[in-house]
Amino acid sequence: MAPRRTTPSTDAAADLTQARAHWLRADLVAWDVPDAGNGTHRLHWSQQGDLAVDAEAVTGGSSVPLTHDPAGLPADVLAQFPHLGGLQAFRLDPSAAALAGEILTGQLAVASYAPDGTLRDATGVQVPGVLDHLYADAADRGLGVTWRGGTPTLAVWAPTAQDVTAVVGGKGVPMERQRDGTWTVTGSPSWKDAAYTYEVRVWAPSARAVVTNRVTDPWSVALTTNSAQSLVVDLSDPALAPAGWADTPPPVIARPVDRTIYELHVRDFSIGDETVPEGERGTYLAFDHDDTAGMRHLRHLAEAGLNTVHLLPVFDIATIEERRAAQLVPDCDLASLPPDSERQQECVEAVRAGDGFNWGYDPLHYTAPEGSYATDPEGTRRTLELRRMVQGLHRAGLQVVLDVVYNHTAADGQAERSVLDKVVPGYYHRLDAAGRVESSTCCSNTATEHRMMEKLMIDSVLTWARDYRVDGFRFDLMGHHSLENMTRLRAALDSLTVSRDGVDGRTVYLYGEGWNFGEVADDARFVQATQRHLAGTGIGSFNDRLRDAVRGGGPFDEDPRVQGFGSGLLTDPNGAEVNGTPEERRAQLLHQQDLVKLGMAGNLADFRFTSSRTGQEVRGADVDHDGRPAGYAAEPSETVAYVDAHDNETLWDSLALKLPRATPMADRVRMNTVSLSTVALGQGVVFWHAGTDLLRSKSLDRNSYDSGDWFNRVDWQRRENTFGSGLPPRADNEDKWVFMRPLLGDPALRPDAAAMDEAHQRALDLLRIRSSSRLFRLGSARAVQEKVSFLDAVPGVVAMLLDDTVGADADPDRDAILVVVNATPQPQVVSGTGARWSLHPVQAAGGDAVVRGSTVADDAVTVPARTTAVFER
Incomplete structure (x- = not known):
């Protein structure tokens, strides 16, 4: 550190280690x-x-x-x-x-x-x-490896570098600086598939010295094992295309509101599936089989109406050992330990830094496939196998969405896992007032408001869409990007054409987490891509309003027993003081019902409906959600409805924490379906966490990002539920262990195979019902306002009428559909429905005997307890 002046003649803190x-x-x-x-x-x-x-x-x-x-x-x-x-x-x-x-x-x-x-x-x-x-012109240049007539050119943007050398195949090759701050070198055809890095001599503020960094290419599309070197690869090389690659188009999804999404983790999907060849478990290739338990499960969902698989990050991940033989495994007989034991998490903790599991929200290279999901991480095998995964999902009738994380990197400065900051120190990351890297996202925040970081993001997305035929992108912490970032990306995608690029970019769907927090909160640095600003863009954001209303509380509650519409706030009180008095619970439930209504109507800012709380007409934007307008979308395609995701507890685990402990298993299963129905039968985009249809549990783990295979495992054959797999990892859960321990130790709360089968079949019925009519998938705010209304109902019941006799015809086979969501423990009558209703054919012929007990009268319907019933006429 440079010495500071200490004489009385100055009161300044002269400090060159800061950058103010x-x-x-x-x-x-x-x-x-x-x-x-x-x-x-x-x-x-x-x-x-x-x-x-x-x-x-x-x-x-x-x-x-x-x-x-x-x-x-x-x-x-x-x-x-x-x-x-x-x-x-x-x-x-x-x-x-x-x-x-x-x-x-x-x-x-x-x-x-x-x-x-x-x-x-x-x-x-x-x-x-x-x-x-x-150096604005550099944004128009191709970076990384570009090809012309079989000859590669390497280009890296390093305007602050004093010198840059490409090291190709172990041999240093001088690069030439261009006027736009880019350094380039044209090689020879013999460079194809060669390993390369850059040697960048540059002033590094974090090191307080001029250093020479040996670093991989920020624009890498292929890597050697554990990301040691980049590879000179041509993604258009026919050798990297699976057989039939050109002849396996994705299924057609006409409009975003037709999209039903299933969120999966590549390793979770098959690491425990014995029907997958052992060497392919936990890999991309597990999706390329037709007759494994996992793929059968996905095909059954697709046949019922699911049409999209959302994959947690598959880009190059910083924290996973890519050599399978070197990955650590717990040295414990985990299955033999008590269901409420601390031992499981201790065994997982001992190896998690070196095991094969991580959600992957710690990017190292944004545009290269992760090597631990390949059968061989060396060379281009991962490129071919990721394409085979996409091809296999397309063949199964499912589009593919990638989870992307351009808002941060795993490290910065001179750290081992830093890339961007070793090439242009101090540029790619967002800095605070003193020049320190911001970390509100958990890691080293990137600054996509800077032109070349935005370029890296857009170039990366276009590569995944064009060269891997990815059908959509989910943006992690999208609110840390600017609205301008996202609209420019949307325009860039829209420019992709089938004739030139092999894909119609206009069909690629964008959505993400539009949260407002951190150093960019409230548009401090730019207009953010948050929920309230995305209206009119066609870009979707997750609807936490519906999630919180159905589940109860929020993800940061100190007491996890806060109840909601789907977890019995008024009708099944769990006795926790945090839920308030009966009068307070009633008022809160009526407010939650307004949020459920609004959510099922697409969470539109201008949607008008009758409030359960006041009995007066309200507008979506006038309904409160923690001091913010609840309704924010301009069109239903801009709302992604969900009640659980990889973050926070699974739906089943949330219900375990919130429902009274004495609630019978049959009723718990029904509440799982009731909660899912608010998503499946509402307007907008449908989003389910993988396994939520079969009561997936993570043993109450609220943040399983690095909890290993044990806490994240899922059994697609529905033989064993993972509830009661031990107390979840201490770091993120210990403050909740006092609530968790008695639940995990109660064998009555662990679903058996029959319970999982029932939940799965009812979930399939929800998908079948949604896909049966466009009334559930109205494509415009105008149509939603014309056709969607809500009837008067008692607390704990939402009755939604979809009237096709007004406005343009959406379903020539039906005049109307009535959805009654009864979250109470008693049968409920909804009056004022009109006549001629009949139970939806899917439910009339389905496996749920209880819903078949629904009855209709001249101007009313009766729905059994803890049941969502759908009627049509």
Whole structure:
């Protein structure tokens, strides 16, 4: 660390280890300097990295003057960098600004001197703004490996580098710097499939030195084992295409609202499936079989109406050992341990840093397939096998969505698993006011508001869509991207055509987590891609309003027993004080019913309906959800409805925590179906967590991202439920163990095969009902307002009428559909329905004898307890 001035003549904390100034344009620097018009200021730089602070000045290197501009930062600059609004503006004269490219290749500092020449303050400089300003043309260049006539060219954007060498096949090849800050070298056809890295000599602020980094290509599309080197690969090479690749189109999904999504983890899907060849369990190839337990399960869902599989990250993951033989496994007989024991999680904890499991939200290379899911992580096998996975799912009648994580990287700076920051230090990540990398997303936040980070994101998505025929993308923490990022990506996808690119990009669906938090919250740095801003874009976001109303509470509750509409808040009180008095529970349930109604109507901001709470007409945006408007979407395609996902407890585990412990197993199974029905039979996009249809449990684990195969396993043959697999890992669950231990130790709460079979069959019926009529899949807000209404019902019941006698004809076979969701423990009568109803044919012929007990009268229907019944006429 550079020494600081300690004499009384200055009160500044001159510190070059921080970066509190911002170079924004070639001639413009922003910095917070009190009394900036009184004194002098300089920009210092050193290509040797030897700048330091002594008692009187910044020493070493060279410097140019900075002139305080009392007019402040220009309006266009403040529009781009609103978080810098409190800083002063300083100008470089034209001759100094002309040196910007050279200056940026060294260590930077700014210093402020008092009129008597004493040092008042000094700090390092953040450079993303000026790099985007000077090198904007690089966004139009192809980076990574590009091919022309069988000859590859390598290109890496490294505008602050002093030198870059490509190391191809172990041999160093000098690269030539281009005017846009890119370094390039054209090789020969013999480079095909060769391993390569870059040697980048650059000033690294985290190291406080000029370093030479040996680093892989940020634009890598293929890698050697454990991501040690990039590969010179041509994704259009016929050798990387599976047999029939060109002749296996995806199933057609005409509109986003026709989409029903099943969220899967590649390893979970088959690691415990004995019907899959042993060497292919937990791999891409498990999806390329026709007659395994897992694929039979998916095909049965597809036949019922499921049409999309959402895969947790399959890009190159930083924290998984890719060599299967080197992966650790627990050294315990886990199955023999008591259901409420601490031992299982201790055994998993001992090996989890080196086992083969992780959800994968720790990206290393965004556009290369993960090697641990391949039968061989070396070379291009993973490319071929991932394509075979996509092909197998398409063949089964399922489109493929990839979970993508462009909002952070696994590491930054000079860390072992850092890539971007070793190429252009301080650029790709979002920095705080002192120049430290923000980490509100859990890891090193990226800055897609910077032009080249946005380019990396868009180039990556286009590669997955074009070269792997991926049909959609789910964006992790999408609210940490700007709305402009997402609309530019949407436009780039829309430009893909079948004739040129092999895919119609307009059919690729985008959705994600539109949460509002962290350093970007409330549009602090840009207009975010959050729920409220996505209206009108056609981009979907998860509807946490429906989730919280059905389950009860939220994901961060200290007491997990908070109940909701689907877990018996008023009708099945669990006795927990957190749920309040009977009067408070009733009021809360009526509010939850409004959220369920709104959610089933697509969570539209302008949808008008009668409030269960007030009896008055309300608009979706006027319904409250934790101080925010509940309704936010402009069109139903912009809402992704769900009640469970990989995050937080599974639906079954949530019900276990919230329902009264004495609730019989049969009633628990029915409540699982009732909860799922609010998603399956509502407007918008349907999203189910894998296994929710067969009562999947993670033994109450609320965050199983690194809990190993034991807590994440699923049995597609429905022989064994995983509830009671031990107390879940201490780190994320210990504060809830007091609630969990008695539940896990109760054998009455563990579903048997019959219970799982019942749940699965009823879930299939929900899918069949949804796919039976376009009334469940209205494609516009206007149609939803015309055709969807809700009848009066008692607390704990939602009665939704889909009337096809008004507006344009959506279903020529029906005049209307009535959905009654009875979450109470008693049969319920809904009046004012009109006449001529009959139970939906799917339920009339289905395996649920209870729903077949529903009855109809001249102007009413009666629905059994804990049942969702669907009628038509």
